[in-house]
Amino acid sequence: MSKEWKERLHTYLPIVFLIVLVLLVGTYDPSFFSVGNFLTVTADTMTLFLMASGVTLVIMIGGIDLSIQAVASMASCILAAYLGRFGMWTIPLAVLGGAVAGLAGSLVSTRLRIPSFIATLAVSGVVLSAGYWFSDTRSINIPPDLSASYLSWAVGDTLGIPNEIWVGVVAMVVLSVLLQLTPFGRLIRGIGAQEQAVIASGINVDRIKIAAYVLSGTMAALAGVVMAARLGSGSPTLANEFLLPAIAAIIVGGTAITGGVGSVWRTFVGALIVQVVRIGMTFMGVSVFAQQIVFGVILVAAVAITLDRSKLLVVK
Amino acid sequence: MNAPSSIPALEVRGVSKSFPGVKALDNVSFTIKRNEVVGLIGENGAGKTSLLKVLNGIYQPDEGELLVDGRPVKLASPRQAFDTGIAMVFQEQTILPSLTVAQNIFLGREEEFLRFGLVSKARMNEAAAVELKKVHLDIHPGTACVKLSFADRQMVEIAKALSLDSRITGNITILLDEPTSVLERKEVELLFAIIADLKKRASIAFISHRLDEVLAVSDRVYVMRDGKVVKEFDGKDVTEKDMHQHMVGRQLHTEYYREARQTACSDKVLIEARNLSKAGAFRNVSFALRAGEVLGIAGVIGSGREDLARCLAGHTKSDTGTLEVNGQRARFASVPQATAQGVGLVPAERKVEGLVAQFSVAENMTLAALPKFVAKGLLNFGAETAQAKSWIDRLKIKTPSPHAMTGGLSGGNQQKVVLAKWRIAGVKVLILDHPTRGIDVGAKEDVYELVRDMTSEGLAVILLGDTLEEVIGLSSRILVMRDGEVTASFEAPPGGKPTQIDLVQHMV
Structure with missing residues (x-):
């Protein structure tokens, strides 16, 4: 197989995989094929996509952000706890919390020269505790009237399309x-592909990296806000079990775990794949508790297929 | 001494090996007879190390065959070569510092020392002691290699190769790739004594830059140039001068280095260094670099010239001393600071620091000057492509398009992309660290042409040449460094260039 073909396959395989999955689930349950259902499935996918969208940039520079599920949970707590007091301003406040978490992880990683894996894992612990603190260790309900006045942008319909989809699409376009x-995007790719060459070209690599982590935290927090709006409550464990599917969505979409190659639309496709697999499993009666096993398997399989492992000299 | 037997211990027939853009070996034939020491000489990049790597199973030849004791063999790995009786001592050391001497000597062969399924340290140390005695190294085999000096590590490396001797019953061949470069005089003499002793039992191939050493130990000498064997000498009737002539192969250097285009430098000082020092690297280095000048820095590995170059480009900080750029005090604590002042470095490691292989040619060219290609926060792809195209034409870069992946180009064309990157960034001072390493002759001449273009446009170049010849040919002034200090300075106007001997006596 020629190199060009391999690349094309690499680009379109996730889309083909998604279509095959949809057809499979559809043959199992024909009611799956309807515009209304497609919109519902897509809307349900958006929180996962929002969480994964920012980390995509981090993975592209060759790092990882393990704090996203804690960040999303914390954001939901901030939103639910303070919406009554600060109104509309609670939303930027909650998102800012995520940005600060991203900033903290990236400063630890770049200034202290600690691998992002450890830096963001440590931040994840701090953020988890912050979530408990904001929520007083409880799940907090958002009263319907507050939700109606401040969160309708995330949960209603516009032009017949659920607002979650609008939010997701805007995020995808902007990112x-x-x-x-x-130039920021160009340098993200460059850092992932060959960081030393980018440094040697006189570019302040740390600034780009910090921006990527801040974006990752911001998007995770936005995901937490949308999640809380949909569920009508915030909780310090709201986004648990989201980390694995989010990383799976990125990798299944075709972003290379080794950095340098990837895009946000791939993550969009990857998130849809994860969601359709989840629905398929529910149809087939796979327990919710067993579904994480499947995501684990998908993650390993996707890396095994997309990564040219023969080029890796060592695996650590 | 035994008479060399008629069947060669090792024979190479018509071997060729290509890497993208470079033919490292071109139809090379080469033999080592039994109990013979064969010298192998040539300039950097002539193919000596590639040839030894083929003999040691690291590279698989594209064409040609290998014969050991007259039988054709295929060597797929160094381990297989070892089992066939071929061991190599590498130019870059392969000793693992965290392991002990004994563990290094028997790395990969631990099963010889198994006792109840576990490696017996005592047995391994005992066996290692025998090997160490052969190289007269008086250290305990259980010592961690990190505690050893470079010279001692080199001796351990040699002991590792010699351990073949007690394990293989057939003929053995030892390949030595510049084993003396880190050794002191006394150790070199010891090595020669070992080689003379080893000759009774083994065949030896010996690469060294020091021609006198090659003359001292070799029965026969092969000269390589541009991937080919160009001359074979009988060791007894050859002089250093003969060897040198064939290594270089050109009598007329003037045209090759475009000396006619060497510009008289102006009075405008671009960079002035005063007493720059960095602990463990260089001391009290002072010089003034003028517009239009090529300042060559000559020195062996460890002379501190690489450290100096990296420091001038902001990759590392100097401890003391001052730097002035255009008459203003400057301090380069990081690469961005140096590039902002118009200083760029073309690194020796092209694929690591020079360019992003996955980037297109255009993307690499604009990497150091991205803000110039931004309009309203977005990249201006049209301007970028146009700029890239004009440099592709100007530097005669062979690429299918500005959007082709840089990693797919030949080494010479990749190097031109790196040079274009700094020209687009508008640097005033370009530091070239081994700019012609691993690129073919034609591309080298293009690089030389480019250096002349830059100086005639008023830029200044600091050159750490790949060969002395290159430093002399291109430079208008030459600093010689030894052990971190500048030991001599030569003016090098066209027609009045210093000779290699002039430089070498200040280098070592």
Whole structure:
């Protein structure tokens, strides 16, 4: 197989895989094929996509952000706890919390030169505790009237399409422009592919890295806000069990775990794949508790397929 | 001494090996007879190390065959070569510092020392002691290698190769790739004594840059140039001068290095260094670099010239001393600071620091000057492509398009992309660290042409040449460094260049 073909396959395989999955689930349950159902499935996928979208940039620079599920939970707590007091301002406040968490992880990683794996794991612990502190260790309900006045942008319908989808699409477009059309995106790719060459070209690599982690925290917090809006409550464990599917969505979409190659639309496709697999499993009666096993298997399989492991000299 | 037997211990027939853009070995034939020491000489990049790597099973040849004791063999790995009776001592050391001497000597062969399924340290140390005695190294086999000096590590490396002797009953061949470069005089003499002793039992191939050493130990000498064997000498009737002439193969250097285009440097000082020092690297280095000048820095490995170059480009900080750029005090604590002042470095490790292989040619070219290609926060792809195209034409870069992946180009074309990157960034001072390493002759001449272009446009170049010849040919002034200090300075106008001998006596 020629190199060009391999690359094309690498690009389109996730889309083909998604279509096959949809057809499979559809043959199992024909009611799956309806515009309404497709919209529901897509809307249900958006929180996962939002969580994974920012980490995509971090993975592209060759790092990882393990704090996203704790960040999303904390954001939901901030939203639910303070919505009554601060109103609309609670939303940027909650998102800012995520940005600060991303900033903390990236500063630890770049200034102290600690691998992002450890830095973000440590931040994850701090953020988890912060979530408990904001929520007083309880799940907090968001009164319907507050939700109606401040969160309808996330849960209602506009032009017949659920607002979650609008939020997701806007996020995808903004991040894609950032990644494909700006110097920032160019340098994200460069750092992932060959960081030393980018450093040697006189670029302040740390600044780019910090920005990537801040974006990752921001998007995770936004995901937490949307999640809380949909569920009508915030909780310090709201986004538990989201880390594995989020990383799986990124990798299944075709972003290379080794960095340098990837895009946000791939993560969009990957998130849909994860969601359709989840629905398929529910149809087939696979227990919710067993579903994480399947995500684990998918993650390993996706890395095994997409990564040219013969080029890796050592695996650590 | 035994008479060399008629069947060669090792024979190479018509071997060729190509890497993207470079033909490292071109139809090479080479034999080592039994109980013979064969010298192998040539300039950097002539193919000596590649040849030894083929003999040691690290590289698989594209064409040609290998014969051991007259039988054709295929060597898929160094381990297989070892089992066939071929061991190699590498130019870059392969000793693992965290392991003990004994563990290093028997790395990969621990099963010889198994006792109840576990490696017996006592047995391994005992066996290692025997090997160490052969190289007269008086250290305990249980010592961690990190505690050893470089010279001692080199001797351990040699002991590792010699351990073949007690394990293989057939003929053995030892390949020595510049084993003396880190050794002191006394140790070199010891090594020669070992080689003379070993000759009774083994065949030896010996690479060294020091031609006198090659003359001293070799029965026969092969000269390589540009991947080919160009000359075979009988060791008895050859002089250093003969060897040198064939290594270089060109009598007329003037045209090759474009000396006619060497510019007289102006009075405008671009960079002035005063008493720059960095602990463990260099001391009290002072010089003034003028516009239009090529300042060559000559020195062996460990002379501190690489450290100095990296320091001038902001990769590392100096401890003391001052630097002035255009008459203003400057301090380069990071690469961005150096590039902002118009200083760029073309690194020796092209694929690590020079460029992003996954990037397109255009993307690499604009990497150091991205803000110039931004309009309203977005990249201006049209301007970028146009700029890339003009440099592709100007530097005669062979690429299918500005959007082709840089990793797919030949070494010479990749190097031109790196040079274009700094030209687009608008640097005033370009530091070239081994700019022609691993690129073919034609591309080298293009690089030389480019250096002349830069100086005639008023830029200044600091050159750490790949060969002395290159430093002399290109430079208008030459600093010689030894052990971190500048030991001599030569003016090098066209027609009045110092000779290699002039430089070498200040280098070592």
